[in-house]
Amino acid sequence: MSKVNEAEVRAEVRDWLAANWDPDMPLVEWRGKLADSGWGMPQWPKEWYGRGLPAGLARTVEEEFANVGAVGVARSGVRLLAAATLLEHGTDAQKKKYLRRILTGEDTWCQFFSEPGSGSDLAGATTRADLQGDFWVVNGQKVWTTSAHHADHGLLLARTDWDAPKHEGMSFFVIDVKQPGVDVQQLRQMNGHASFNQVFFTDAKVPVENLVGKIGDGWKVATTTLMHERRGADGLLPPSKKGTRVGRIHAEERVENEKANEPYKWYPQRAGRVDLILERAKETGAGKDPVVRQEIAKLMILAKSAEWTARRARAAQRQGRPQGPEGSLGKLAASHVARACARVHTMMTGTDALLTGEDSPRNGVIAEILVSVPAVSIAGGTDEIQRNIIAERVLQMPKEPRFDTGPFRNVRRN
Numbered sequence: 001m002s003k004v005n006e007a008e009v010r011a012e013v014r015d016w017l018a019a020n021w022d023p024d025m026p027l028v029e030w031r032g033k034l035a036d037s038g039w040g041m042p043q044w045p046k047e048w049y050g051r052g053l054p055a056g057l058a059r060t061v062e063e064e065f066a067n068v069g070a071v072g073v074a075r076s077g078v079r080l081l082a083a084a085t086l087l088e089h090g091t092d093a094q095k096k097k098y099l100r101r102i103l104t105g106e107d108t109w110c111q112f113f114s115e116p117g118s119g120s121d122l123a124g125a126t127t128r129a130d131l132q133g134d135f136w137v138v139n140g141q142k143v144w145t146t147s148a149h150h151a152d153h154g155l156l157l158a159r160t161d162w163d164a165p166k167h168e169g170m171s172f173f174v175i176d177v178k179q180p181g182v183d184v185q186q187l188r189q190m191n192g193h194a195s196f197n198q199v200f201f202t203d204a205k206v207p208v209e210n211l212v213g214k215i216g217d218g219w220k221v222a223t224t225t226l227m228h229e230r231r232g233a234d235g236l237l238p239p240s241k242k243g244t245r246v247g248r249i250h251a252e253e254r255v256e257n258e259k260a261n262e263p264y265k266w267y268p269q270r271a272g273r274v275d276l277i278l279e280r281a282k283e284t285g286a287g288k289d290p291v292v293r294q295e296i297a298k299l300m301i302l303a304k305s306a307e308w309t310a311r312r313a314r315a316a317q318r319q320g321r322p323q324g325p326e327g328s329l330g331k332l333a334a335s336h337v338a339r340a341c342a343r344v345h346t347m348m349t350g351t352d353a354l355l356t357g358e359d360s361p362r363n364g365v366i367a368e369i370l371v372s373v374p375a376v377s378i379a380g381g382t383d384e385i386q387r388n389i390i391a392e393r394v395l396q397m398p399k400e401p402r403f404d405t406g407p408f409r410n411v412r413r414n
C-alpha cells in the first residue's frame with residue numbers, strides 16, 4: 001500500500017463525508033448513499049457497492065468515518081456472512097436483489113445449516129429440497145438457528161441428490177423465512193436467553209433463481225460461509241458505545257442495534273469476561289491468595305498470547321496474505337481462554353458465583369459467565385472439530401478413517 005494512495009483515499013473520503021454526512025437523514029437513506037458511493041464497503045468490488053480498495057485502505061476509510069462520527073453500513077448478525085457468500089458464488093441477479101438491502105439494514109439473515117442429526121457432521125444434512133416446476137420444495141428440520149425469529153432470509157443447506165456421495169448431494173439456497181411453510185420456534189438456553197431456534201420446513205418454497213452456485217455445489221458454497229464465520233466476519237460485535245450521539249440517524253441506529261443485538265446480549269459473557277478478572281481480584285481481595293494469583297497469571301498469559309495470534313491473523317488478512325494456521329488455532333484458543341476465565345471467576349467469587357439477580361456479584365454477570373462459556377466450545381465448530389482441522393489440514397497428519405463414502409442413501413446415520 002503506497003503512502004500516496006492512502007493520502008488520496010483519506011482526502012477523497014473526507015471530502016465525500018463533508019459533502020454528504022448529515023446525522024438528521026433517515027438511516028436507510030444514508031446507508032443507501034453509502035452503498036451507492038462504495039464508501040460503506042470500500043473493499044468490495046466496484047460493480048457491487050464497493051470501491052475495490054485493499055482491506056488496509058478500508059481501515060483508513062473507517063478512521064475517517066470515526067473522526068466525524070458517521071454511521072456505517074449495517075453489519076450485525078449473519079448478514080455479512082450472507083453477503084460474502086453471495087459475492088463469491090451468487091448470480092448477478094442475486095447480488096442485485098440482496099446486497100444493497102443487506103448494507104442498508106432493511107433485511108436480516110440467518111443460517112440454516114445445523115440439524116438435530118448433523119452439526120459437526122454438517123455434510124450429513126437430511127433436510128431435503130425437491131425440484132417441482134419453478135420451485136424447490138423444502139422439507140425437514142434445522143436447529144440452533146440464531147436470529148431466525150426475526151430474519152427475512154436464510155442461507156439454507158439442503159440435500160438435493162440422495163444417490164451422490166454426501167458432500168456432493170447438497171445444494172445451497174436463499175430461502176424466504178417469512179412464508180407459511182417455515183415454522184420458527186424459539187429455544188430457551190440454560191442462561192435464560194433465547195437466541196436460537198428450531199425451524200421446521202413443511203413444503204416451503206424456494207424459487208429456482210434462489211439456488212446459489214450449481215446444483216450439488218452446496219458444500220463448496222457453505223464452506224465459504226463457514227470460512228468467513230470462523231474469521232469472525234459475522235459482525236457479532238460488542239454493543240456500540242455511540243449511545244449519546246444526537247440526530248435521527250443515531251436514534252434509528254440505536255433502535256436497530258437493540259433489536260439486532262438482542263440475541264447476542266450474553267456473547268461477552270460466553271467469552272469469559274477476561275476484562276473483569278483484575279477488577280474482581282481487587283474487589284474480592286482474591287488477588288492476595290498465592291494460588292489464585294498463580295491461576296490469574298496463567299490466564300492472563302493465555303489470553304494475551306491468544307490476542308496476539310488473533311492480531312497476527314488480522315494483520316495478514318489486511319495485507320491480503322492467505323489465512324495461516326492462526327485462523328484454525330484462534331477459535332480453539334478462545335475456548336481455552338473462556339473456560340479458564342470461568343474457573344478463575346469461580347475461584348475468586350466462591351459459591352456466590354452461583355447467585356443471580358440484582359444483589360448477586362456484578363448483577364448476575366459472574367453466574368451468567370459460568371452458564372454461557374460452554375457455548376464457545378460448540379458454536380461455529382466444536383473444539384474436537386477444530387483439533388481435527390488443525391491435525392489434518394495444518395499439520396497434515398493422517399485423516400480419520402471414513403465410513404460415509406458412496407451414495408448418501410446407503411450411508412449409516414443417526
Ligand SMILES: Cc1cc2nc3c(=O)[nH]c(=O)nc-3n(C[C@H](O)[C@H](O)[C@H](O)COP(=O)(O)OP(=O)(O)OC[C@H]3O[C@@H](n4cnc5c(N)ncnc54)[C@H](O)[C@@H]3O)c2cc1C
Pocket residue numbers: 110111112113114115116117118119120121143144145146147196375376378379380381382383384385388
Ligand atoms: C450459540 C450457538 C449459536 C449457533 N448458531 C447457529 C446458527 O445460527 N446456524 C446453524 O446452522 N448452527 C448454529 N449453531 C450450531 C453449531 O454449529 C453446532 O452446535 C456445532 O457445529 C456442533 O454440532 P452439534 O451441536 O450437532 O454437536 P455434535 O456434532 O452432535 O457433537 C457432539 C459431540 O461430539 C463431538 N464430535 C462430533 N464429531 C466428532 C469427530 N469427528 N471427532 C471428534 N469429536 C467429534 C463434538 O465435538 C461434540 O463434543 C450454533 C451453536 C451455538 C452453541
